[in-house]
Amino acid sequence: MSFLRTEALSRSFGGLAAVAGVDLSVEPGEIRAIIGPNGAGKTTLVSLISGRVPPSSGRIEFDGDDITALKPWERVLRGIVYTFQITSIFRNLTLAENVMLAAQRAASRDQPLWRGLDDRAVTQAVDAALERVGLASRAQELAGELAYGHQRLLEVAMGLALRPKLLILDEPTQGLSEQEIADFCALVRSIAMDATILLIEHNMDVVMALAQRITVMNNGALLAEGTPDQIMNHAEVQRAYLGT
Numbered sequence: 071m072s073f074l075r076t077e078a079l080s081r082s083f084g085g086l087a088a089v090a091g092v093d094l095s096v097e098p099g100e101i102r103a104i105i106g107p108n109g110a111g112k113t114t115l116v117s118l119i120s121g122r123v124p125p126s127s128g129r130i131e132f133d134g135d136d137i138t139a140l141k142p143w144e145r146v147l148r149g150i151v152y153t154f155q156i157t158s159i160f161r162n163l164t165l166a167e168n169v170m171l172a173a174q175r176a177a178s179r180d181q182p183l184w185r186g187l188d189d190r191a192v193t194q195a196v197d198a199a200l201e202r203v204g205l206a207s208r209a210q211e212l213a214g215e216l217a218y219g220h221q222r223l224l225e226v227a228m229g230l231a232l233r234p235k236l237l238i239l240d241e242p243t244q245g246l247s248e249q250e251i252a253d254f255c256a257l258v259r260s261i262a263m264d265a266t267i268l269l270i271e272h273n274m275d276v277v278m279a280l281a282q283r284i285t286v287m288n289n290g291a292l293l294a295e296g297t298p299d300q301i302m303n304h305a306e307v308q309r310a311y312l313g314t
């Protein structure tokens with residue numbers, strides 16, 4: 071049984087089928103990349119999985135349960151964390167305060183993630199999350215002062231504070247330098263030691279370096295799926311996506 075499974079998952083906006091009949095299966099611990107041209111439906115698909123967008127039809131199973139009807143925050147408590155869910159970075163708060171708030175907002179729903187932790191332990195958990203994304207030394211700076219790419223890393227730290235089982239990263243390397251991208255790849259590998267990762271990414275070097283399997287979307291549907299090698303050599307993918 072798969073860790074995450076969608077069955078005939080669909081979402082239309084008006085007459086447009088943004089996601090159409092998607093059957094996706096992801097195994098625990100996998101790093102799965104989702105690629106495809108602009109408008110292919112990638113963000114809509116992960117928004118359906120996180121609960122941010124309700125489906126028009128279809129079903130989602132996570133960790134053995136049908137979660138199709140669950141609210142986004144109920145999915146967070148089950149361990150599904152989409153970094154865009156917490157995009158609301160507060161620019162006038164410090165990095166540390168942002169991470170703490172992300173955890174508190176999820177926790178305030180009746181099942182505190184950090185119940186039983188004293189202030190010192192919470193501070194340590196916040197520091198650890200910032201440390202993992204390389205922002206620990208800037209914990210006391212205001213989030214608004216970060217460059218765009220670093221704000222994306224702060225979002226990842228906020229996601230890590232929620233203790234994800236499935237972490238959904240939507241174009242996380244946008245705005246990062248080459249060195250920062252290399253560090254980010256190392257971070258994703260370390261996160262994958264105890265979580266499953268869905269990665270929407272346009273940077274093919276990052277996709278090829280990280281993904282064990284790649285799912286290719288086009289026009290709301292799955293066009294292909296396979297290992298990086300299989301996808302690179304897939305004729306239809308080359309036509310639709312790589313433009314060759």
Ligand SMILES: Nc1ncnc2c1ncn2[C@@H]1O[C@H](COP(=O)(O)OP(=O)(O)OP(=O)(O)O)[C@@H](O)[C@H]1O
Nearest residue numbers: 083086087088106107108109110111112113114115
């Ligand atoms: N809330 C919405 N209302 C109307 N149309 C939408 C909405 N969200 C997405 N769409 C449309 O659905 C289609 C798929 O969009 P989506 O953002 O999922 O694609 P994507 O593969 O993530 O694209 P990109 O790589 O550009 O982010 C697009 O045609 C988009 O315009």
